[in-house]
Amino acid sequence: MIKNLFFGLAFCCIIASCGTKTSDPTLRDFNFLPVKGIRYEEVKRRFSDGLSFNRDGFMQEPSWIVEIVAEDSILAYSPQKKIMQGFHLHYDHGNVYNFAEEWFKVKHISKDSLVLQRVQVDAKVIAKDIRSDVNMTFYAQNYIKNTLKKEASTLQKPTKADTIFIRKRSEEVNKNPDSAYAGRIPVQFMPTTKFASVEKISTVNKLIQRTAAYDYMFPQYKIVINKAYKDFAHQFSLVVDPNGNGKVKNVYGVMPEDVDSKRKVIQALCDYYLKNRFKIIPGETLGIPHNSEITLTLVGKTF
Known part of the structure; x- marks a missing residue:
């Protein structure tokens, strides 16, 4: 009985983000330290269908620049202040992190790229709607410059598929004056x-x-x-x-x-x-x- 109580308490601690997996980065699915000091620039932000726009016209515009400082610290570019600003990188659970007042689920980390799913958290629960249907892809600035030999602004442009989608939506709505x-x-x-x-x-x-x-x-x-x-x-x-x-x-x-x-x-x-x-x-x-x-x-x- 005592043994069952012990495991029950341990499970509750993990759910509450206070267990071993929270405090020990080596036990998480992803570890940020191997990419410490690499500056990443967001090159695309897409819905799960691969498009930058939804049917209402909302556009996912890539604009973030981030750099890992430590396992629990990150720099993010502030367009308002035009500086890289420091934030606490708070690990919650299940590859979900919070920084800059936003929630993200880590999907991929390498020295060349980083993929985050931007999620909406309501009352500690991830909303299962369009607000959490956003993937942000970052490339390391060195990778963009030396391997791809392109400007980040070029990679950030809407795609041909986006143009086809917008043209089709325009034809649809223009048929009805309301x-x-x-x-x-x-x-x-x-x-x-x-x-x-x-x-x-x-x-x-x-x-x-x-x-x-x-x-x-x-x-x-x-x-x-x-x-x-x-x-x-x-x-x-x-x-x-x-x-x-x-x-x-x-x-x-x-x-x-x-x-x-x-x-x-x-x-x-x-x-x-x-x-x-x-x-x-x-x-x-x-x-x-x-x-x-x-x-x-x-x-x-x-x-």
Whole structure:
């Protein structure tokens, strides 16, 4: 009985990341010390289907640079500070590590390359959805320069398969004026008169894990029309087609029974003011324009 209790306690310690496998790196599946001091640059970040994009337009963009300092320490490049910043490399369990406030599952380590699966951990459980369906491939900088004889920026470019996928998705959504997916380069409004202005609103919020991707996945704008025929303010979603034409889709802040009539009013405002006071450049991905949806606050002022 005592023997069974002992093994039960030992098992609990392993699960809680406090057992032998946590404290002794030689007992783990991967050991970082043999690659200590090697600087790796991320060359591709793909979903399990091998593509850089999903159907909603979200792009996995390779951007990390890392270097192992010790078994429990790592350097990672900070684009904001433009320096290699030190982080604790915390081992959890099952080849899962945490650093820079992110969780990763180690899939491969060698002197030439490193493959990490970026995973989403919710309440200490790895989410089994698209958030954990991301593989990051790193090559050692020496390997890129001396063996591949290429620039990392060349290796980071989207592939031919990505282009084929985006072209197919564009054909699909462009057939339906209510259908859309996010443009990697969002819609652009270029005022053609001093009586109109536009502001692109950023919704990035690190505290709630809202990354920079939100700004192109869910673009928001505020447009102000001066010298309007009357004062008005409306918030709505707009699908902008490859020709720069906009169709009002959803209207916010009105009673359900008023949605249809309000949509007609807003559509008329868009057809007049947006077309006459802006050059509208549609959203695009890999140089391919396509239907994309934006949220727009349209304000009219008589003065």
